[in-house]
Amino acid sequence: MTNLVHDADMIAASADDWRERDLAVLWHPCTQMREHPNTLPLVPIERGEGAWLIGRDGRRYLDAVSSWWTNLFGHAEPRIARAIANQAMQLEQVILAGFSHAPAVELAEQLLAIAPTQAGREPLTKVFYADNGSAGVEVALKMAFHWFHNRGEIKRTKFIALENGYHGETIGALSVGDIPLYRRVYAPLLCEAMFAPSPDAYMARPGETAADCAERAASGLEAMLQQHAGEVCALILEPLVQCAGGMRMHDPAYLRRARALCDTHGVFMIADEIAVGFGRTGTLFACEQAGVQPDLLCLSKGLTGGFLPLAAVLATQAIYDGFLDDSRERAFLHSHSYTGNPLACAAALASLAIFRDDDVLARNRVTAARMAELAAPFAALPHVAEIRQTGMILAIELARDGNRHTPFDPALRIGLLAYRAALERGVVLRPLGDMLYWMPPYCIDNAQLQLLAQVTAEVIEEVTACV
Numbered sequence: 001m002t003n004l005v006h007d008a009d010m011i012a013a014s015a016d017d018w019r020e021r022d023l024a025v026l027w028h029p030c031t032q033m034r035e036h037p038n039t040l041p042l043v044p045i046e047r048g049e050g051a052w053l054i055g056r057d058g059r060r061y062l063d064a065v066s067s068w069w070t071n072l073f074g075h076a077e078p079r080i081a082r083a084i085a086n087q088a089m090q091l092e093q094v095i096l097a098g099f100s101h102a103p104a105v106e107l108a109e110q111l112l113a114i115a116p117t118q119a120g121r122e123p124l125t126k127v128f129y130a131d132n133g134s135a136g137v138e139v140a141l142k143m144a145f146h147w148f149h150n151r152g153e154i155k156r157t158k159f160i161a162l163e164n165g166y167h168g169e170t171i172g173a174l175s176v177g178d179i180p181l182y183r184r185v186y187a188p189l190l191c192e193a194m195f196a197p198s199p200d201a202y203m204a205r206p207g208e209t210a211a212d213c214a215e216r217a218a219s220g221l222e223a224m225l226q227q228h229a230g231e232v233c234a235l236i237l238e239p240l241v242q243c244a245g246g247m248r249m250h251d252p253a254y255l256r257r258a259r260a261l262c263d264t265h266g267v268f269m270i271a272d273e274i275a276v277g278f279g280r281t282g283t284l285f286a287c288e289q290a291g292v293q294p295d296l297l298c299l300s301k302g303l304t305g306g307f308l309p310l311a312a313v314l315a316t317q318a319i320y321d322g323f324l325d326d327s328r329e330r331a332f333l334h335s336h337s338y339t340g341n342p343l344a345c346a347a348a349l350a351s352l353a354i355f356r357d358d359d360v361l362a363r364n365r366v367t368a369a370r371m372a373e374l375a376a377p378f379a380a381l382p383h384v385a386e387i388r389q390t391g392m393i394l395a396i397e398l399a400r401d402g403n404r405h406t407p408f409d410p411a412l413r414i415g416l417l418a419y420r421a422a423l424e425r426g427v428v429l430r431p432l433g434d435m436l437y438w439m440p441p442y443c444i445d446n447a448q449l450q451l452l453a454q455v456t457a458e459v460i461e462e463v464t465a466c467v
């Protein structure tokens, strides 16, 4: 017994030691570092196992946010781990300019074969790789602009994005994002973008349905396209769920209207499926639910099953052809050192094989139905304004009076309190504002879902008790 206590003390001390060493040298992403170590606990993780993260102190944390929406099939999934190890023994990296390798080619073939299609539209036929989501967005924006430039349409310099959208943190990607917290301070550095109304159904006016919101937002987009005819090269949007904007969901009808408007005005449609792709919304790609095919499709995060950074931008033949010329300047000279890294491509191929072998989408339908069942009772809680769900993404919006028009005072930091309260109970919930969401790895089982629901209920009660 004494030895056991002693071991536990040693393990806890070792976790503390790691915290100290970490804070001495690391600057963490998306973090006010001043909040460490007191307000925000730093959690040293030693390993992952399925839906669990296991801390250096031996504590287990259920990863209900799939480690920033990247992980699909659980941590350390052996098939993906093996594919990476095998690839590493053969070819770890090679310059992709002038050279080729099997994983990059096979992955491109497979992505194009499963990409969304639309009757009467030329399919997506080419893949350009980048090495993270923001870089993928930069590629798509630059391609759209450059394509028009190559045609001599040099006035098409503007992008339209949606209010409350998010596309990443690099300067170009941030320019088409509309989340003030990330954007405001960099405003003087950003490129020109216009923001069309979001179809977000949470913002419905009294009496409006989700379809009405979609229609109203599409009319706003139409007016903007008319007003700026000839100046816009692309519309960029997150299909079905604006994730970083608070898991705000919209009716697929919006995507159909947006697609048609882009066609009418000769503007490219860029679908950013970096967060919603690979089964998160119920279908492999969100665009499928609207029956639309974008001109450029951005993929990342779950592309490698959550193992390695990689992005793929899928383009139409017409876009690709627009860069073919004798002049080097007309070529798309964008490059990243790790473009099409073989290890990342091997991970992505292994991930796509799991989708086929395990009939993942069918299993997810059962899991998503269970998520809905378990979350349904929260609707009766006095501070829950809405529960919404699209496939494997479920959001619980908290508000002062349980009414969407009466948010909590941000100074109360309800979301942060919820994060801490859940962490103490061994669950990683990482709210966006006052919205708690579940976006778990697809391997989550019924017992883990029950734990998640129980902790979520306890946390909501705890953080809203004193307001």
Ligand code: PMP
Pocket: 132, 133, 134, 135, 137, 166, 167, 168, 169, 238, 243, 244, 272, 273, 274, 275, 276, 300, 301
């Ligand atoms: N687009 C969307 C829709 C995203 O959710 C994100 C990341 N949360 C990005 C782009 C940027 O990806 P990354 O963090 O890999 O740069």
